[in-house]
Amino acid sequence: MLNRLLSFLVSLTALISTFLLASCSEQPLRLGVTTTLEDSGLLDRLTTDFANEHGIAITPIVAGSGQLFTLIARGDVDIAISHEPEGEKRLVEQDIVSSRQALFHNDFVIVGSKEDPANVSEATSTRDAFMRLINSDSLYISRNDNSGTHRMEQYWWPSLPTPQLLPSSAPQPASIKLLLTGTGMGETLTVAANKDAYTLVDIGTWLAFNNKQQLRVLWRDSQTLRNAYHLLTISPNHITPTDQKQKESRIFSQWIHQWTAKNLQKKSSTDTPEERAQLNDIPFFID
Incomplete structure (x- = not known):
């Protein structure tokens, strides 16, 4: 009886170890974002809500857009949010980014x-x-x-x-x-x-x-000083992601569009930024 118990415990320990190793084999989803998303507080809201809904951990990689583009080109992020239109378009033209989708703006x-x-x-x-x-x-x-x-x-x-x-x-x-x-x-x-x-x-x-x-x-002036953010999906032709990272990036892409539609509001052309922000605790808007 004791031998069978010891054998069961050894097998259970091995099974748990295998599970933990498999769980740790994939790193958190690396989300590249600009410093303005961190400084505004939106980044914390996004990562927390996404983890709560999908159980997928995110490691934010925060940088100015120019530095972020370098990180994207090096394959150091899995998906990104940026607000520098010309640089984003160049990444698409170079097939470093396969998709550039509008998210929100202020x-x-x-x-x-x-x-x-x-x-x-x-x-x-x-x-x-x-x-x-x-x-x-x-x-x-x-x-x-x-x-x-x-x-x-x-x-x-x-x-x-x-x-x-x-x-x-x-x-x-x-x-x-x-x-x-x-x-x-x-x-x-x-x-x-x-x-x-x-x-x-x-x-x-x-x-x-x-x-x-x-x-x-x-x-x-919201017309001439518009600050638009886009979701950038990394091209598999540039950096080949693991199947898991492709899946997580796809889940995040679908989720963030649903999240913005649910949590962000359209803005009035007559309100001041401060007045618009009082409509919602998130000072970002959708068209």
Whole structure:
């Protein structure tokens, strides 16, 4: 009897060990996302809700869009969410990304001190707002990290530098009026708040930011400063995923579209970003 019991326990131990090894053989789904999704708080909501509904663990890999594209090309993520349209389209053209699907959007806004020395709040258009910054001696803080936010800055301010090296750990003065952080949106916003300077920020990060100090939203235009996010599915022709990763990526893709339809709202063209955010605790919207 004792021998049979010992034999059963040995077999049970071996079975459990085999199960645990099989469970650990597949790593969590690697979701590449931009820093704005993390700073706004949306990333935590997505990963928590997905894990609760499907029991699939996610490892978020957070980077600016430019760095995220490098990670995608290297095969370091399984699926991604980005907000830099031109870079996304290039990945599709190169067959690195097989599918680019619209998810949600919000707006960029220009923030600065309430004194507003460049009179950005009196601008008549987004181009006028940036011209006021360009022509003033007021300090402007740029992420300078090839992110979607940085690309939007460069569209309106073409002479802004493009980083050639990895971002520095410390803000770099590019001129008397420019400070380049090379960091994410939250860190850049902190520098702007500490220096009473101007910067461009997505409304999601702005609303979640708790250290605004003297900063105020001085310019917004949802048409010209639209911040659109897309789901990027990695092409199997570029990096061959395991069957499990293909399945999990497909499940996440289907799930996130259902989640956005259920949890996000369409926005009114007349409401301010703050008013729109009060309709829902998530400052992202669908068309």
